[in-house]
Amino acid sequence: MDRDSLDINGLSKSFVKNSVIISHAGVDQSFSVYQHALTSHFSRSPLVWKINNKPFPHRLTFPLKFVPYEEKLCFGPQITPTEIMKIAFLHIFNINVTSADDYRQNVRHNVSDWFAKLNSKSDVQWIIVINTNRAKDRKTKSAIMEKIKTDFAKFSSRLFELPDTSDQTAFVSFVQGIQGFLFQHLTLVMEIWDKSLKTQYEKKKQHTWDVYAYFSSMTEYGRVFWSFGAIEYAMSIFDDMEKLLHEFVLRSGDAESPKWLVQLLNIRIEDRPSLLANFGIQRIQKKESHYLGMRNYLLCQQIIMSIHLYQQKMKSNDAAPSLRSDCAVGIMQRSLITIESVKEFNNLLNNKRDIPMTCCWTWWTVSESLSICKLLCDVSHLNVAPVILARLHLARFDALFILAKQLKLNPEDRNELSEWLKIKPISFESKILNSAIETTEQMCTEMEKAHDVCVNSLAHANRHRFVFNITNQLFVFLRSVKAKCPIQKLAISKSILKTMPIQESIAQMLKSLCSELMDSESISDEMMISLLFFISQCELGKDQKINGKLLEKCEKKAKEDGTPVDLSSISINESDDHFFSVKIENFEAVQNTDSILEIRSIVTSNLGFSLENVKIELHFSGDPSSSIAQESNLSVLSLQHERKENICRLVSELKLKNLSSQLSNDVTSPLKLIIQSELYSLNPGENQIIFRTDITKIGCFILEKVRISTSSLEYSTCNVITRRPPALYCIATPHSVTVVNDTQHFFAGVMQKLEIDVEAKCDIPRETPLEIEPSTPNFKFLDDGNNWVDNLKMTLEPFKSNEKRRINVKVWLKIDSSICESAAVQKRSVSLTTR
Numbered sequence: 001m002d003r004d005s006l007d008i009n010g011l012s013k014s015f016v017k018n019s020v021i022i023s024h025a026g027v028d029q030s031f032s033v034y035q036h037a038l039t040s041h042f043s044r045s046p047l048v049w050k051i052n053n054k055p056f057p058h059r060l061t062f063p064l065k066f067v068p069y070e071e072k073l074c075f076g077p078q079i080t081p082t083e084i085m086k087i088a089f090l091h092i093f094n095i096n097v098t099s100a101d102d103y104r105q106n107v108r109h110n111v112s113d114w115f116a117k118l119n120s121k122s123d124v125q126w127i128i129v130i131n132t133n134r135a136k137d138r139k140t141k142s143a144i145m146e147k148i149k150t151d152f153a154k155f156s157s158r159l160f161e162l163p164d165t166s167d168q169t170a171f172v173s174f175v176q177g178i179q180g181f182l183f184q185h186l187t188l189v190m191e192i193w194d195k196s197l198k199t200q201y202e203k204k205k206q207h208t209w210d211v212y213a214y215f216s217s218m219t220e221y222g223r224v225f226w227s228f229g230a231i232e233y234a235m236s237i238f239d240d241m242e243k244l245l246h247e248f249v250l251r252s253g254d255a256e257s258p259k260w261l262v263q264l265l266n267i268r269i270e271d272r273p274s275l276l277a278n279f280g281i282q283r284i285q286k287k288e289s290h291y292l293g294m295r296n297y298l299l300c301q302q303i304i305m306s307i308h309l310y311q312q313k314m315k316s317n318d319a320a321p322s323l324r325s326d327c328a329v330g331i332m333q334r335s336l337i338t339i340e341s342v343k344e345f346n347n348l349l350n351n352k353r354d355i356p357m358t359c360c361w362t363w364w365t366v367s368e369s370l371s372i373c374k375l376l377c378d379v380s381h382l383n384v385a386p387v388i389l390a391r392l393h394l395a396r397f398d399a400l401f402i403l404a405k406q407l408k409l410n411p412e413d414r415n416e417l418s419e420w421l422k423i424k425p426i427s428f429e430s431k432i433l434n435s436a437i438e439t440t441e442q443m444c445t446e447m448e449k450a451h452d453v454c455v456n457s458l459a460h461a462n463r464h465r466f467v468f469n470i471t472n473q474l475f476v477f478l479r480s481v482k483a484k485c486p487i488q489k490l491a492i493s494k495s496i497l498k499t500m501p502i503q504e505s506i507a508q509m510l511k512s513l514c515s516e517l518m519d520s521e522s523i524s525d526e527m528m529i530s531l532l533f534f535i536s537q538c539e540l541g542k543d544q545k546i547n548g549k550l551l552e553k554c555e556k557k558a559k560e561d562g563t564p565v566d567l568s569s570i571s572i573n574e575s576d577d578h579f580f581s582v583k584i585e586n587f588e589a590v591q592n593t594d595s596i597l598e599i600r601s602i603v604t605s606n607l608g609f610s611l612e613n614v615k616i617e618l619h620f621s622g623d624p625s626s627s628i629a630q631e632s633n634l635s636v637l638s639l640q641h642e643r644k645e646n647i648c649r650l651v652s653e654l655k656l657k658n659l660s661s662q663l664s665n666d667v668t669s670p671l672k673l674i675i676q677s678e679l680y681s682l683n684p685g686e687n688q689i690i691f692r693t694d695i696t697k698i699g700c701f702i703l704e705k706v707r708i709s710t711s712s713l714e715y716s717t718c719n720v721i722t723r724r725p726p727a728l729y730c731i732a733t734p735h736s737v738t739v740v741n742d743t744q745h746f747f748a749g750v751m752q753k754l755e756i757d758v759e760a761k762c763d764i765p766r767e768t769p770l771e772i773e774p775s776t777p778n779f780k781f782l783d784d785g786n787n788w789v790d791n792l793k794m795t796l797e798p799f800k801s802n803e804k805r806r807i808n809v810k811v812w813l814k815i816d817s818s819i820c821e822s823a824a825v826q827k828r829s830v831s832l833t834t835r
Contacts, residue, residue, distance in 0.1 A: 541608020760799030
C-alpha cells in the first residue's frame, strides 16, 4: 500500500479474517445452497457465547469457510495454539440417496470410513446431514432415516435431515444445532489456548523465555476475537501486550531483569518496518521480532482495529457525531505512545546501534499516521488533538535532529543507513531521508522544514516553551555545520517568556539562541529590554555583559521617551514584588511642624546587579483609601483626618471608596508627603538607608508606596515590612511671640527699647529667622551693625520645647512734619512678624 492509494476501505480490507473452517464430505449438490445461507447467517447475526456458564461480554459472529474434508483438518493433541484456526471447527458428511438400498450399497462404506477417521481423534465435532428430497414418497424417506439412525444409534443428536428451503422453522432448528457444535469446539480450543498463554506468561521472568513465541501466540489470540467481531476485546488484548513489553523495558535496569530482554538487542533490524508497508502483514516473522518490529506490528494492527471499530459504530443508529474525530485522535495517541516507547527502549538499554534506523522510522511513522488521520478529519481544529499533534511533530523534529547529530559524530554510518533506506518498498519519506543523509545542505533544509511545521503546531497548542527549545536545537546544529541561522524564525514575545521558568539553564539557552538577535535591529527595544532583563533574572545578575547591555538599552529608551523605564513593564513575571523589599524600622509617628523626621530603613535588592545614582522616595498619602495596608487587604478601618476640626477618626473602608476619585494625585497636594534619599549605588542584597526631612505639612499620612528610580529605571513597590502601621501624624503647635511693653508710648526723636518674649511650644532643632516690621512709617530699628533699618531681621538659636526668651530691640521714631506742626505727642504702634 502506498501513500497515493491510501483510503479507509483499503486499510480496512488489509486485515484478513481468520475463518471458522467447516469441512464437508459426501456428495450433495443441494447442500451448496445451504452453505451460502449458513455463511450469511453466522456472519451477520451476533451470537451470545457462554463460557463456564457465563455469557462472554461481547457478541460473536462466525466467518464460515467450507472446505473439502482432509484428515489434517481434524483436531488432535498435537495441535499447537497457533494452529488452532487452521483446524476445522465442524466436520459435515452429506448424504443424498433415493432409498435405503441406495444408502447401503453406495454411501454406507464411505460414511463409515469417514466416521472411523474422526472417531480415532479426540474432541472432534461432527454431524451428518441427510437429504431425502430424491426419495419417491414419505415411506421411503422414513426408511432412509431409520436405517441411518440405526447405524449411528449412539449419535442421534448429530443426525440432521436437510430441511426444505421453505420451512423456516426447520432451518432455524438446523442452524441452532450447528451453532451449538461450533460453540463447543470454540470453548474447547479457547480453554487450551488460555492455558497455554498462562503457562507461557508465568515463565516470563525466566532467562530462556521465548518472547517471540508468546508475542505471536498472544497477537494471534487477539486476531481470532477480532475475526469474530469482538473488536474491543481484541484491542484490549493488543493493549495488554503493549503494556507488558513496556513494563519489561521500564524494569530493564533492575537486578532481576530477565536476560531475554537484553537479547532483543541481538536481533538486528534488517527489514525496514513502516506502517504502510506492514498493514498487509498478518503475522510477524521471527526475523522481524526485534523490539521495533513488534511495536510497529502492534501499531499497525491497532490502527486497523480502530478503523474497523469506527466502521462498525458508523452502521449503528446511535453513532456519536464525534466518531470520526475520536477515531483520529485515538490513532494519534497510539502512534505517539509507540514512538515514545521505542525511544525509551533505546535509552534504557543503551541501544546506540539502532538509533539512526529508529530515528528514520519515527520520521515516517509520524507522517504516515497523520496521513491516515486526515482521511477521517482535519485533526488540527479539534480541542484535544492540537496537543497530541504538537507532540508528534516534536518527536519527528527530535528524530531528525538526533539523526543529524549521530551522522555528524559517526560519518561512517551514512553508507549503511543509505542501503537500509533503499530496502523495498521504497516510500516517499525514505527517499527524502536518503537525500538528506547524503548532503549536509539537504539535511539543513529538511530540519528547517520540520522545525517550521513543529513550531506552528506547538504555537497552536500553546506550547510556547518548546518553541524556544527546538529553535535552539536547530540553531545549534546550523552553527555546528557553519550554516546561517534564520533569525526570522525566532519569534520572541512576552507571552512565550512567561511560560519559561526562571532558571540558569534557561538563560544559557536563551543566550545561545538569541546571540545573533541581540546584535541585530530586527527586534523592538522594549522586547529586547524584557529579554535581557529576563536573562539577568535567571542568572541572578551574574553576567555583567548582559547587565551592561540591559542598562544601555534602558538609558537609550529613557532618553527617547523622556521618562525612566518602569521595571514592572519589562518584567516577565506577573508578580514582581520580589525585585525589591523594604523594611521600615519604628519611627516617631507624631511630628510637629518645623521638626525633623528621621526614618531608618533596609532596602533589599534582588536584581542581581547594582544601580547607580539612585533616588528612593517614601510616598505618604493623606488619602484614607490608599495605603499599603489596604492594598494588602490587611485592615478594615482607615484613618481619616478632619482638617476643620483638627481631629482623626477611624472610618470603615467601605464608606471611603466613593471618595477616592475626588482626592488629588498632585505631588504638591496637602494630601501628599514625599520623603526621599539619594544613594550613589544601590547594591544587591541589603542596603541601610536613612531618610530625613523637615515637616512642613499638617495632617495624617499613611505610607502608600516606595519608589526607587535612576535616570533610566524606576520601580514602585508596596512590598514594605513594618512592625506597626506606617502612619505619620503631623500637627501644628504655634509658637508664641509677645511684645511685653506693648502699652508703652513712643516719642519722636528719642531712641527707646522694645521688649519681645519668644516662647517655643515644641523643639526647634535648627536656627529660626525672626523679622520685625512696623505697621506705620518713620520707625527705625538698630541692627547688629549699628545701622538704622526700616525692618529688623535676626536669627534665633535652636529652641527646646517650652523654652522662653526675651529679646531687646532698640527702636527710634523719626520726627516728621506732622509732628512739628503739632506739639501733641503722637502714638505709634509696631507689628512683629516671625518667619
